Amino acid sequence: xxxxxxxxxxxxPLVSSATGEAWLVCHTRPRCEKKFAAxxxxxxxEHYLPLVQSVRRYQHQTKRFSKPLFxxxxxxxxxxxxxxxxxxxxxxxxxxVVENETAFLHQLADVKAIVASGLELSLHPLLTRGRRVRxxxxxxxxVEGFVDxxxxxxxxxxxxxxxxxxxxxxLPSENLQPLP
Numbered sequence: 001x002x003x004x005x006x007x008x009x010x011x012x013p014l015v016s017s018a019t020g021e022a023w024l025v026c027h028t029r030p031r032c033e034k035k036f037a038a039x040x041x042x043x044x045x046e047h048y049l050p051l052v053q054s055v056r057r058y059q060h061q062t063k064r065f066s067k068p069l070f071x072x073x074x075x076x077x078x079x080x081x082x083x084x085x086x087x088x089x090x091x092x093x094x095x096x097v098v099e100n101e102t103a104f105l106h107q108l109a110d111v112k113a114i115v116a117s118g119l120e121l122s123l124h125p126l127l128t129r130g131r132r133v134r135x136x137x138x139x140x141x142x143v144e145g146f147v148d149x150x151x152x153x154x155x156x157x158x159x160x161x162x163x164x165x166x167x168x169x170x171l172p173s174e175n176l177q178p179l180p
Contacts (some may be wrong), residue, residue, distance in 0.1 A: 020081065023098040023105070026074045033068045034092040040076050042084055047076040048108060050115045066143060070123070075108060127173060137175040144179070145169075 026047075028036045033049055040047035050069040055062060068074075078086055078095075086092055098104045114121060127133065127147045133156055135143045145156040148168055156176060158165040 019054060021077050021079050023075065023077050023101055024075050024086075024100060026086065027093045027096065028074060028091055029093055030072065033074055035073055035089070036091045039086070039089055040074070043082070045076050045078050045082075045086075047074055048112065049074045050111055052115065052121065069111070069121075089150055127176060127178065132179040133176040134179055135166040135171060135175055136177045138171065140152065140169065140171070140175075147176070 026036065029099040035050040037047060052069050053064060053066050053068040054067045072093075076086070083095070086095060129147060131147045133145060133147060134143055135145075135156065143156075143158055145166075148157045156171055157168050
């Protein structure tokens with residue numbers, strides 16, 4: 001298994017060619033990201049699994065390990081003719097074809113630079129106007145509502161339909177979980 005961010009080869013550029021290959025966002029089964037990256041390496045498909053270092057402190061010891069930055073996702077460039085080979089070990093839930101490769105490759109290069117920098121980072125869900133959310137921390141844990149102002153997504157509107165009224169409650173964005 002790869003020990004750091006994986007790619008088909010460290011010197012290979014993250015560029016697409018017109019040779020029948022397509023970039024895919026590969027959604028793996030739970031906790032199968034590293035196994036899927038190993039499969040991509042064995043198949044010699046270009047791929048990228050951004051990994052970040054994590055530290056867990058237990059009662060008598062501290063453990064350091066690498067974990068996926070985007071749990072459940074790997075980015076891979078796979079020849080269209082060989083696409084069925086990515087499903088051979090039942091590690092993949094689905095593969096999503098990247099529509100705008102130019103924008104995707106730019107964003108992927110940004111992610112690669114950020115991960116390589118070693119700076120502390122964390123995932124932050126995009127909160128947009130009207131996005132349904134659930135409060136996951138504090139005294140309002142479990143309350144559902146929607147984001148009122150995406151410019152300052154630190155609040156949630158709780159709706160009282162019968163009164164045609166809403167209550168705007170200011171909350172830190174880390175206490176909001178986007179709903180599907």
